[in-house]
Amino acid sequence: MPALHWIGKDKVLNHHQDVPFRVLRPHYHHGAPATADAPPAHRLIHGDNLEALKALLPEYEGRVDCIYIDPPYNTGNEGWVYNDNVNDPKLRKWLGQVVGKESEDLSRHDKWLCMMYPRLRLLHKLLAENGSIWISIDDNEQANLRIIMNEIFGPQSLIGCFV
Numbered sequence: 001m002p003a004l005h006w007i008g009k010d011k012v013l014n015h016h017q018d019v020p021f022r023v024l025r026p027h028y029h030h031g032a033p034a035t036a037d038a039p040p041a042h043r044l045i046h047g048d049n050l051e052a053l054k055a056l057l058p059e060y061e062g063r064v065d066c067i068y069i070d071p072p073y074n075t076g077n078e079g080w081v082y083n084d085n086v087n088d089p090k091l092r093k094w095l096g097q098v099v100g101k102e103s104e105d106l107s108r109h110d111k112w113l114c115m116m117y118p119r120l121r122l123l124h125k126l127l128a129e130n131g132s133i134w135i136s137i138d139d140n141e142q143a144n145l146r147i148i149m150n151e152i153f154g155p156q157s158l159i160g161c162f163v
Helices: 049-060 089-098 100-105 108-126 142-153
Strands: 064-069 127-135
Touching: 049 108, 064 108, 089 100, 089 108, 108 127, 108 142, 127 142
Parallel strands: 064 127
Antiparallel strands: none
């Protein structure tokens, strides 16, 4: 199976294991409050998505039937609704902490791959054995995404691509 190599890959391969578990605490509810016997049917989580995914593991590992994500397309456009240049100060800080000095030499594709890999590893853990993951992406990272999806989910997992 082809493998994709990028600057920082060795630092993020198992980074999902280093993300600390956090307890999700409800700040407000709609309808009946959640109890220990009846957790909320829906959750709106504010915060870093890597930490949020890790916080969902204890309750939902291997139980999620369908996942949809819409990651940054990595177009290089900073003037869009959100910064799509993977050049956000928080991301640069995280890359500096996780990847180290090498992060100064990362291309925008390296940054995108470093950001996506640990998130996809956690999503894989959340997904049920017969679950499906749907990802919106454009041509900027589609080929890279397919290779890391094969690496994490296995090449046999691809059902198809919709254009």
